[in-house]
Amino acid sequence: MATKIENSSKRADRIIARITTWLAGLLFVALLVWAGVIGWRLFQYEETNDAQVEEYINPINSKVTGYIRKIKYKENQAVKAGDTLVVLDDRDYVLPVAEAEASLANTQAQLEVLGSNVQTSQRTSQASQAQIGAARARLEEQQKEYNRYRQLLADEAVTRQQFERVETALQVARSDYQALKGNYATSLSRVGEVRAQRPVLLAELKRRQVALQKAQLDLSYTIITAPYDGKMGRQTIQEGQLIQAGQPLAYIVNEDAGKWVTANFKETQLRNMHVGQPVKIKTDAYPDQVFNGRIESLSPATGARFSLLPPDNATGNFIKVTQRIPVRIQLTDKSERTVQLAAGMNALVTVEK
Structure with missing residues (x-):
């Protein structure tokens, strides 16, 4: 009986030893394969x-200062280019637009008045030019009259008083002619002066137009839109919050x-x-x-x-x-x-x- 138990114990030991040997061999082979794979990958x-x-x-920034009136997006929302994200209170930017429009209209009206003044000055100069022709004709006629009376005075056919009356009339005609020529030159100068004001008003008109464009641009900045297709990040702003120009409002994944x-x-x-x-x-x-x-x-x-x-x-x-x-x-x-x-x-x- 003891011999049988001893034989069974030896057989179990041999089986355990054989299994352990196989397991150790398999583990060794696995380690070799693993090392080979790692070495191959490293090589x-x-x-x-x-x-x-x-x-x-990228951050989405505000270009103007104002209070947030409406938030149009949610966290992690997909948006398209041009979609409205935030709307600011625009009342502080509507009034400058109206003021710029009024200033522009005033400058345009001044240009129209200037054009009317140019036309009036031109008509005045044309009238002065016509009067100069008439005055020249009267002066020439009076000069002839003076020459004739001077000859008659030499022949003692007229009195000295009559000759002096004709001489005075000649001087009056000459003075009228010179005065009309001066008026004509003044009217031409006035036309040039009025025309010289046009470039100044045109420059002012350009400045007013730029001011209006700037006011309209600031007004458009009160509506903040998505610059491109993307997905919004975390929302950190609230309606009614005051934001400053340049402040990041949200982040968008491009x-x-x-x-x-x-x-x-x-x-x-x-x-x-x-x-x-x-x-x-x-x-x-x-x-x-x-x-x-x-x-x-x-x-x-x-x-x-x-x-x-x-x-x-x-x-x-x-x-x-x-x-x-x-x-x-x-x-x-x-x-x-x-x-x-x-x-x-x-x-x-x-x-x-």
Whole structure:
């Protein structure tokens, strides 16, 4: 009986030893395969998990100061270019438009009055010119009369009193002629003076037109619209809130500009990378999907050099640290696949050597 128990115990030990040996062998083979795969991937690919999906996220700013009257969007809402997002109280901007319109109308009326004055001055000068012709004719006639009486006086056919009366009439006719010529010159000068006011009024008219356009532009800024197709971010404003010119009101993700991945590779990994190289991308959000891309550009400097306070190795505290170079990767898949990606998602980027 004891011999049977002893034999059974030895047989169980041999089975356990055999199973343990097989398990150890399988584990060893698995470790070899795993090491081989890892080694092959390290030899064949460059990888980094220091990568994120990127999109253009731009602020929407107010160009004028005012109170918010109506908010037309909701958080995470998709919008189209030109959709109204925020409406401001426009009462402070309607009055300047009316004032600018009135000033423009006043300047236009002044131009019309100026044109009428030019016509009146021209008619006055034409009348003066006609009177000059009549005065010249009277002067010539009076000159002939004077010459005749002077000859008669020499022949003692007329009295001195008659001759002096004719001489006085000649002087009066000459004075009238000179006065009319002076009036004509003055009327021409007045026409030139009135015409010289036209460029001044035209410049004023242009200034008034620009002022009206500026007032209308400020009025149009009270309606804030989406600059392009995109998706709105978090809403941080409320109706009735006072906002200042230049203040960010919301953030919009620009869907027209597309998406890309920024992968920060170590400087030791860039040896075989070049623009146009194909890339495989996996994201933590969708680990079962592989997205295709290609290298669009490599940064001209390390990420540390673009930081707010770049490191200075001349300070005496130098410690050699492997630097990373941002690599921009363009997604080449169709938009139906990439639309599910959002800015800021973590990604695993693999580049074949």
